[in-house]
Amino acid sequence: MTMTSEKKKEELVCITCPRGCLLTAQETESGIEISGNFCPRGEEYGRQELTNPVRVLTALMRLQDTEKPVSVKTDRPVPRAKLFECASEIYRTHPEAPVHRGDILIRDLCGTGCNVIATRDS
Amino acid sequence: MREVQLVVIGGGAAGMAAAVSARRNGVQDILILERNDSLGGVLRQCIHNGFGLHRFKEDLTGVEFAAKYEDMVREMQIPFLLNTFVIELKPDKTITAVNPEQGLIEIRAQSIILAMGCRERSRNALLIPGARGAGIMTAGTAQRYLNIDGYLPGHRIVIVGSGDIGLIMARQFVLEGCQVAAVVEIMPWSGGLPRNMKQCIEDFDIPVYYNSVIAQVRGKERVSSVLVAKVDENRRLIPGTEFEIPCDTLLISAGLIPENELTEQAGIRLSRATRGAEVSEELETSIPGVFSCGNVLHVHDLVDFVSEEAEEAGQNAAVWLSENRSLPGSTSTESTADPSPESVFSQSDLADDIVPAVSGDGVGGIVPQFVRRGTAKKEISFMFRPKNRFRDAVITASSGRDELIRKKAIALTPGEMCRVTIPAEKLAQASEIRFSVEGTMV
Numbered sequence: 001m002t003m004t005s006e007k008k009k010e011e012l013v014c015i016t017c018p019r020g021c022l023l024t025a026q027e028t029e030s031g032i033e034i035s036g037n038f039c040p041r042g043e044e045y046g047r048q049e050l051t052n053p054v055r056v057l058t059a060l061m062r063l064q065d066t067e068k069p070v071s072v073k074t075d076r077p078v079p080r081a082k083l084f085e086c087a088s089e090i091y092r093t094h095p096e097a098p099v100h101r102g103d104i105l106i107r108d109l110c111g112t113g114c115n116v117i118a119t120r121d122s
Numbered sequence: 123m124r125e126v127q128l129v130v131i132g133g134g135a136a137g138m139a140a141a142v143s144a145r146r147n148g149v150q151d152i153l154i155l156e157r158n159d160s161l162g163g164v165l166r167q168c169i170h171n172g173f174g175l176h177r178f179k180e181d182l183t184g185v186e187f188a189a190k191y192e193d194m195v196r197e198m199q200i201p202f203l204l205n206t207f208v209i210e211l212k213p214d215k216t217i218t219a220v221n222p223e224q225g226l227i228e229i230r231a232q233s234i235i236l237a238m239g240c241r242e243r244s245r246n247a248l249l250i251p252g253a254r255g256a257g258i259m260t261a262g263t264a265q266r267y268l269n270i271d272g273y274l275p276g277h278r279i280v281i282v283g284s285g286d287i288g289l290i291m292a293r294q295f296v297l298e299g300c301q302v303a304a305v306v307e308i309m310p311w312s313g314g315l316p317r318n319m320k321q322c323i324e325d326f327d328i329p330v331y332y333n334s335v336i337a338q339v340r341g342k343e344r345v346s347s348v349l350v351a352k353v354d355e356n357r358r359l360i361p362g363t364e365f366e367i368p369c370d371t372l373l374i375s376a377g378l379i380p381e382n383e384l385t386e387q388a389g390i391r392l393s394r395a396t397r398g399a400e401v402s403e404e405l406e407t408s409i410p411g412v413f414s415c416g417n418v419l420h421v422h423d424l425v426d427f428v429s430e431e432a433e434e435a436g437q438n439a440a441v442w443l444s445e446n447r448s449l450p451g452s453t454s455t456e457s458t459a460d461p462s463p464e465s466v467f468s469q470s471d472l473a474d475d476i477v478p479a480v481s482g483d484g485v486g487g488i489v490p491q492f493v494r495r496g497t498a499k500k501e502i503s504f505m506f507r508p509k510n511r512f513r514d515a516v517i518t519a520s521s522g523r524d525e526l527i528r529k530k531a532i533a534l535t536p537g538e539m540c541r542v543t544i545p546a547e548k549l550a551q552a553s554e555i556r557f558s559v560e561g562t563m564v
Contacts (some may be wrong), residue, residue, distance in 0.1 A: 015317040017175040022316070022533050036532060055321060056171045058183055059297060060269060069272040071169035071185050080325065087297040101189060119169065119183045 012049055016041045025050055053080040059090045061105060063097045063122055070099050070122045074114040086110050097122045127151035128439055129217055129231040131208050131384065134163020135425045136416025136432040137237035138191035143436030144235070145198045149443060153229070154195070154202035155219055161195065161202060162188035163239055164262065165425065167269040170290050172317075176426035187425060203227075211384040213409060232446070233411040233439045236385055236399065237432060240378040240417040242287070248376055250282065252339030252348075261287040261375035265294075274298060276371025280348050281305045282336050284312040284319070286423070286537075288375025293322035303367050305330045306350055308357055311511050313377065313537050315423055336372070337364050345372050378421045385414070395487040396420040402476075403493045403502045404438045405431070411446065413439050420489045420505065423539050427505075477521075477549050482558030484509050493549055503543045508534040508559050515561030519544060521552035534559060 014021040014037060023036045023046045034046035048054060054077035060069035078086050086109050095105050099122040106116035128149050130137045133156030141154050160166065165173070168184025175181055178190065195202065203221060210218040217229045242260040257276055259267075265287060267273045277300050281288040284307040292302045305323065310332050312319050323330060337351040337359060352363035380398040391400045391408040398419040399407040407414050415435035416428040475495050479488040488506040508515070512534040519526040519542060526548050534540065542557070549555065 013316040013320045015321045017172075020316040020538065055325070056181065057297075058170045059294075060169065060272065062272065067272060068270070071183065071269060073169075073171060073183055083297065091298075101186070120185045120189065 010050065012046060014042045014045050016045045054078060055080050055083060057083055057086050057090075058119070059087055061090055061099075061116075061118075062094055063099060064094050066097045066122060068122070071119045072105060072116050073119050074109060074112075075117050076114045078109065078112045078114050082110055082112060086112065086114075090116060123216070123228045123230050125230050126153045126232070127443055128153070128233045128235065129229055130154045130235045130237055131211070131217070132156065132163070132237035132239055132416075132418070133158070133161040133202055133204075134237065134239050134416070135165055135188065135191065135428045136239065136418070136435075137161075137163070137235070138188075138195050139429040139432035140235045140237055140413075140415055140436040140439070141200050141202075142191065142194045142198060143433035144440050145200055145436075147437045147440035149436075149440045152200050154200065155206045155208055155217070156202055156204050157207045159204055161192045161204075167262070167265045168290075169269050170294070173425050176424070177429050184425065191429070208384055211388040213389050215409070215411065233443050234413070235432075235435050235439055236407070236412065236414040236418050237416050237435075238381045238384065238418040240380045240421050243283075243374065243377045243379060245374055247379075248282070248374065250336050250339060250372075250374075252336075253341050253345070255339075255341045255344045255346075257341070257345035257371045258339065259371075259373060261285065261291045261373045264291055264371070264373050268294065268298075274300070276369075277301065278303055278369045279371045279373060280336075280367055280369040281373045281375055283307060283374060283376030284314050284323075284330065285375040285377055286314040286318050288373055289314045289318040289322040291373060291375070292328055293326060296326045296328070302326070302328050303369050304328075304350065306334045306336060306348075307332050308335050308353060309333070311535065311537075315537055316533075316535065335359060339372060340366075345370055348372060378417065380418045380421060382418060385418070388412070390414075393487070393489075393491055395481065396489060398489070400491040401489065403490045403497050403499055404442075405435045405490065406438065406442070411439075411442055413442075420487060423537070427539070427541075477552050478554050479504060480554050480556040481506070482520075482556045484512070484559035484561075485557045488557060493546075493555070495550075497546055497549075499546055501543050501545045502549070503541055504555070504557065505539050505541050506557060507536050507539055509536060511535045511564045512559060512561035513564050515559055517542060517557070517559050519555050519557050521549075521554055521556065524552070526552065526555065531561075534561065 008027045010025045012023045026033045034043045058073045061072045099118045103118045104115045130141045133154045165184040165188035173182045173187040206221040208219045215231045219227045264275045267275045338349040340347045347368045349364045352360045393400045399414040405413045413435040415432040476492045478492045515531045515534045517529045
């Protein structure tokens, strides 16, 4: 957490859903208070965003002996700070075809505990 | 000539959802016509997540969202023709299409759902001056090259316009190891969703130049740089503000246009504001039994709302068919009686039967454009775009001095569609439904 003795107030756009609520995060004696959220996910997002921001990573994976790539995603959000490391790991991996929607192609991506799964058939 | 109860033109998000919904509501004889080699439309190249949160309560990628609907189409055994391009749509609901297997196909439809989607504004639409080398393409074309075909279209990229596809591609290019040198936006704000500005641009510190345009493209065989310049409040270039950004690729992400050539050909009345058909609260166009939904009706921000609208169109088409099927001689009684489709508005004797939706201050592109008096619907959802960015805004709908509805919004932006639902009973006495937005402009 980057918050220091000074009481911080920050505006964030919630990215949990396309509604894109404009959140205000206010540091108080008892912790971080989030307002402006339409649903509970906004509060969770606000807290997470100020402490350890996370993102679902989507990318392409090139298969062995196939020209067209398969699209993949992490099954849970990974730390934003690890996005590039995770992306390179995905780009380095070349599973054998065929691949099916829902197949796990990488387990425990870069120690994040997240799996990489195929989002379409090869 | 083949006879079909319901033809759905387009097999993307809207077309699939419309067909599935029509089948659920009892229409047996359905045919989807799709010009691509698979169903799914643009969703096939949308590998990013953020789809389905409203519709399926899950965070899906576009590819997965499309697969869900394709699975439904297949399970219900709804027939579809791929690689099939509709070349003519006539006011009497006959359709001419071509495909490599059958050649010329002629179909007489009892009912039609228009679900052709939209296309991107091109370089020519933006009048970007300069060289015409390789490396200039729309953001959606780059998305296709990369996500479907597996080719990286460039390494150092400038994006003109801040539409959502450009923002999504900016992030993907950065993660692919490319450099996104700039996003250049003529307006003082982004045309994309706030969440995409956050997670695609701010997360990666990509420079955004607002109030700016591409003054010139340079490079002989391939783009080598662009000149970026500031514009004044009338969006005219300010001489002397130019600076050069080296790049090998220029992506254009400056808005989408509903693809309504067929609609126009059939003589269906179009709205100047949305560039889609004018529709009733039943999503019915000026030709009875022809419905429109999804991005061909008006450009949506979210596929979830496309599907929702399309499912409604499918249901409405089913109801229309059940009401009109009982008529003797079924198929085209109404079209032979009145071969030239006329707008509801141009028939003065009908004007009393409709309540028009009108754009007031700060509002543009309302859908539906009118509501029929005595509508069977209990409530009517209207969608429109605010014309500016507002903070602490109030959205109102009124008829003369009567306020029909009032809704507060913390922040509004033209990049996000507004949705307002009005109970039908409130419209019984209304002469019009005038939507306005008031608030602090930011």
